[in-house]
Amino acid sequence: MERWLVLQIFVSYISFVNSYSLVREYSGQSFFNRWNFYGGYDNLTQGNAIWVNESYATSQGLAYVDGQGHAIIKVDNITDVPMGQNRSTVRITTQDTYDLGSLWVIDLYHLPYGCSVWPAFWSFGPNWPQDGEIDIIEGINVMSANQMAIHTTPGCTQNVSEYQLGTSGSTTNCSEASGCTVTETSPNSYESGFAVAGGGVFATQFDSSGIFIWFWSRPDIPASISQSDSASMDISQWGTPHASYFSSTCNISQFFSAQNLVLDITLCGDWAGTGDNYNASCGNSGPTGLCYQDCVVGPGSPRYDNAYFNISYLRAYTSALPSPTSTISNTATVASATSMSSTTTTSTPSPGYGGSTWQSIESSDSNRDGWGPIVMLLIAAPIVLIGSWPLMFKRRHQSMQAAPPA
Numbered sequence: 319m320e321r322w323l324v325l326q327i328f329v330s331y332i333s334f335v336n337s338y339s340l341v342r343e344y345s346g347q348s349f350f351n352r353w354n355f356y357g358g359y360d361n362l363t364q365g366n367a368i369w370v371n372e373s374y375a376t377s378q379g380l381a382y383v384d385g386q387g388h389a390i391i392k393v394d395n396i397t398d399v400p401m402g403q404n405r406s407t408v409r410i411t412t413q414d415t416y417d418l419g420s421l422w423v424i425d426l427y428h429l430p431y432g433c434s435v436w437p438a439f440w441s442f443g444p445n446w447p448q449d450g451e452i453d454i455i456e457g458i459n460v461m462s463a464n465q466m467a468i469h470t471t472p473g474c475t476q477n478v479s480e481y482q483l484g485t486s487g488s489t490t491n492c493s494e495a496s497g498c499t500v501t502e503t504s505p506n507s508y509e510s511g512f513a514v515a516g517g518g519v520f521a522t523q524f525d526s527s528g529i530f531i532w533f534w535s536r537p538d539i540p541a542s543i544s545q546s547d548s549a550s551m552d553i554s555q556w557g558t559p560h561a562s563y564f565s566s567t568c569n570i571s572q573f574f575s576a577q578n579l580v581l582d583i584t585l586c587g588d589w590a591g592t593g594d595n596y597n598a599s600c601g602n603s604g605p606t607g608l609c610y611q612d613c614v615v616g617p618g619s620p621r622y623d624n625a626y627f628n629i630s631y632l633r634a635y636t637s638a639l640p641s642p643t644s645t646i647s648n649t650a651t652v653a654s655a656t657s658m659s660s661t662t663t664t665s666t667p668s669p670g671y672g673g674s675t676w677q678s679i680e681s682s683d684s685n686r687d688g689w690g691p692i693v694m695l696l697i698a699a700p701i702v703l704i705g706s707w708p709l710m711f712k713r714r715h716q717s718m719q720a721a722p723p724a
């Protein structure tokens with residue numbers, strides 16, 4: 319009986335370790351629950367945008383759920399904005415924070431674009447930049463490819479020869495103003511190309527072994543996502559990430575803490591509105607060659623007709639697995655949480671932000687009858703192996719590269 323129990327725990331654990339479990343889904347009519355609206359003008363990136371409050375966004379149709387159950391977040395394309403005023407748009411931040419061991423999957427049909435438009439889907443910790451920032455989707459004006467990045471305090475670098483499909487930017491020092499950027503090389507990751515392909519899915523693994531970002535255009539979304547029951551996610555067949563930030567050159571546990579997720583759109587500002595960033599592609603948008611005067615001021619349509627997010631869902635998962643360096647006692651705690659069907663999740667307050675951090679609650683007593691140490695041993699081995707899978711596929715990749723061509 320007891321032996322059978324141990325075997326059962328082991329088998330159920332083995333089948334679990336590549337999986338993540340859902341902790342929150344933002345979708346459908348409840349999409350906008352559990353977000354904070356900024357409610358003030360853009361005093362962070364000098365954009366000519368007013369990030370309106372929730373009641374105004376709702377009444378003006380700037381944040382709503384459409385007939386298909388998709389969340390729409392958009393720039394005001396109705397108001398004729400006079401000189402000296404800024405244009406209404408939206409910035410929302412999750413009330414929940416998501417710690418190391420999280421996986422975020424967002425499915426979108428449209429991203430905001432057009433001259434002066436600067437959207438982002440990103441995350442940050444309570445103290446910026448000490449607690450890190452992860453830019454998952456970010457683009458300006460009529461850029462054709464998405465740009466990812468991380469931002470940290472000094473001491474974190476990206477090893478640009480690491481395993482990723484995207485192209486790293488000019489600096490490897492993630493504390494410089496640009497952060498460590500990686501540009502998509504896959505087509506259809508931003509702008510009209512993204513929309514024409516029917517959008518796609520971006521996934522971010524936020525782990526002590528590294529931060530990894532994937533993108534799939536609609537036709538390429540893997541079955542593990544498109545056929546997911548949404549309660550769990552198996553990432554083992556996802557292949558090479560598009561951006562990889564391994565902990566070997568950036569200690570993720572040191573430079574990042576639990577993150578809030580943000581969706582926002584600003585206009586002009588520090589990146590989209592300045593110098594060549596603006597005028598190389600948008601300088602002929604109007605008589606002045608200046609972002610604010612030629613774009614923000616004046617009628618909103620057709621200029622801002624494409625400046626909207628169309629989001630099917632955002633899902634946050636947790637591995638509930640310790641890092642490869644975790645102690646055996648942590649391992650035992652996690653084992654009891656993951657191997658029993660009574661696993662539940664709950665939130666606890668997180669200081670500063672009024673948010674909450676997801677934690678697994680262990681409710682089991684698998685340690686009784688002296689079987690505990692054996693269970694722990696059986697469970698610890700696969701955790702240590704599988705918890706470090708990014709490093710393993712990196713090593714495998716390196717050894718394949720090292721092999722002489724046939």
Ligand SMILES: *[C@@H]1O[C@H](CO)[C@@H](O)[C@H](O)[C@H]1NC(C)=O
Pocket residue numbers: 357358359361362
């Ligand atoms: C931006 O404005 C908000 C109020 O809307 C204020 O709480 C915050 O401190 C300001 N931040 C900066 C960096 O000025």
Ligand SMILES: *[C@@H]1O[C@H](CO)[C@@H](O)[C@H](O)[C@H]1NC(C)=O
Pocket residue numbers: 359360361363364365366367402403404
């Ligand atoms: C418009 O936005 C700019 C840039 O953020 C800011 O300096 C200015 O004060 C804003 N104007 C109004 C009227 O809020």
Ligand SMILES: *[C@@H]1O[C@H](CO)[C@@H](O)[C@H](O)[C@H]1NC(C)=O
Pocket residue numbers: 370371372373374
């Ligand atoms: C929301 O913003 C609108 C427009 O600026 C303002 O009139 C209203 O008082 C604000 N509501 C709240 C609850 O702050």
Ligand SMILES: *[C@@H]1O[C@H](CO)[C@@H](O)[C@H](O)[C@H]1NC(C)=O
Pocket residue numbers: 477478479480481566567716
């Ligand atoms: C960077 O990555 C390359 C290739 O994977 C590896 O040979 C090198 O040791 C790494 N450098 C550091 C500092 O980790």
Ligand SMILES: *[C@@H]1O[C@H](CO)[C@@H](O)[C@H](O)[C@H]1NC(C)=O
Pocket residue numbers: 472473491492493494495
């Ligand atoms: C990285 O950039 C930061 C900010 O510019 C600077 O303080 C730091 O010295 C740089 N580190 C290295 C190793 O160049």
Ligand SMILES: *[C@@H]1O[C@H](CO)[C@@H](O)[C@H](O)[C@H]1NC(C)=O
Pocket residue numbers: 569570571572
């Ligand atoms: C990474 O940072 C964590 C948290 O600050 C620390 O406990 C750990 O020793 C660091 N690891 C390395 C290899 O420096």
Ligand SMILES: *[C@@H]1O[C@H](CO)[C@@H](O)[C@H](O)[C@H]1NC(C)=O
Pocket residue numbers: 592593594597598601607
């Ligand atoms: C575009 O901006 C750059 C950098 O500010 C400037 O040197 C250049 O003259 C501008 N070009 C035009 C056509 O305005």
Ligand SMILES: *[C@@H]1O[C@H](CO)[C@@H](O)[C@H](O)[C@H]1NC(C)=O
Pocket residue numbers: 395396619622623624625626
């Ligand atoms: C604003 O843009 C939407 C598409 O995002 C479009 O359906 C609508 O007609 C536009 N509004 C106006 C007033 O043109």
Ligand SMILES: *[C@@H]1O[C@H](CO)[C@@H](O)[C@H](O)[C@H]1NC(C)=O
Pocket residue numbers: 384386388390427628
């Ligand atoms: C959002 O995208 C879905 C799928 O393409 C589409 O059916 C829906 O009409 C779009 N919503 C808006 C407001 O564009």
